[in-house]
Amino acid sequence: MNDHELDDALREAAQHWRVPIDPPLDAIWDAVATEAFRPRARRSPGWPAVGIAAAAALAIGVAGGRYWAGRATVPIATTAAAPHAVAATAAVNDPSQQAMGELLGRTAVLLAALPAESSAPAVDPQLSREGARLLTTTRLLLDAPIGADPRLRNLLQDLELVLAQVARLEPEHRRDEIQFIRTAVDEHDIVPRLRTAAADLTHDDF
Amino acid sequence: MSPGSPTLSGIPVSNPARKMPSVEIAAARPADDREETRSLVALAAAGDLAAARTLYDRHAGRVYRLAYRMCGDRDLASDLTQDVFVRVFGQLGQFRGEAAFTTWLHRVAVTTCLNTLRKVKRFRGREVDLEHASDRGTGGGDRDPVLQSALGAAIDALPEGLRIALVMHTIEGYTHAEIGAALGIAEGTSKSRVSEARALLRNALAPHGKEYHDE
DSSP: OOOOHHHHHHHHHHTTTTSSOOOHHHHHHHHHHHHHHSSSOOOOOOOHHHHHHHHHHHHHHHHHHHHEEETTTTTGGGGGTTTHOOOHHHHHHHHHHHHHHHHHHHHHHHTTTSSSSSSSSOOHHHHHHHHHHHHHHHHHHHSSSSSSHHHHHHHHHHHHHHHHHHHHOOOOOOOOHHHHHHHHHHHTTTHHHHHHHHHHTTOOOO | OOOOOOOOOHHHHHHHGGSSSSGGOOGGHHHHHHHHHHHHHHHHHHOHHHHHHHHHHHHHHHHHHHHHHHHHHHHHHHHHHHHHHHHHTTTGGGSSSOOOHHHHHHHHHHHHHHHHHHHHHTTHHHHHHHHHHHHTTTTSSOHHHHHHHHHHHHHHHHHHHHHHHHHHIIIOOOOHHHHHHHTTHHHHHHHHHHHHHHHHHHHHTTHHHHHHOOO
């Protein structure tokens, strides 16, 4: 085949080889518009964010555990020689402080377990039951002496609002309810404050 | 005819598709059109759907046609076109205008096509059948269908770098400058790839030369 023949064949190919018939450009546009320009819904936290939240919950739990373990293993025999340890042991025995540590850890876990998408079809009933239990604890602590600390009181009041919403979640919740909870958690910086409060509790700052 | 227009050994290519407004070569557009494109890009980047649609209408036909020529499958060409524009619109905020929008768009298009086709090599088996269907559907022209079929198979058998250059230049009418920009190669490299592709096609179609000539 010479150049002239090849040119003729290629010219034919340009006009007849794989020429798309009636390309579905409108349908493609619909898909493009949906995918590229859909409303910028709040992005799902996804697995990395859930992992971070779980890690934060774990850190809070570990911090609380260290706090209680450290306090509880103070040998009684040394208390006479170390008066400050007596005070520490007394702190361990403060049920409200103990409940506070547990509340912080369990609330962090609960918030990490919230469905990632507002469109999630159903909520595990255990989630709302746990929310109700933590809500009760929160209200008790608000009325306890530990709830008089301004920083803790503020956090407990915000937790009360969030946990009340979680406690009211029905398995077939409205689409926007999870979104309301997440917005409240974000706007009030609940998770970072939980973490800070747990760290402060460990260092006995309250 | 501009100096950069595609030719077959000096013969101007008569490609009816190139007469469509959406396939005009960007370099040939007047400056005010380029300015308008810049405005449309800025608006689309800000989420203006109408501006995005205008950009899409201008370029989608050409992108789709290139994808279809490369893969020979209507659904895959649709998916490729969709992927290209989703990527382009998703990255408009990062488009700083160093290159012409069209150049950038076609770079994304070529990269998307080649990457996807590498992943779906199994499509090659289907392409031959689809290619026959396509040829019949468009009337087939005056030439020997056996030769056209052999030509299609020979084009598909070309190494990827040569095939994309040949299809873009000889079949779709891109200039070597556009191909160079889209593939990230020098203009001269594009020319040599097309030349090499033609040499391979001549060899592959040698048995058909006499039949073709005798018609």
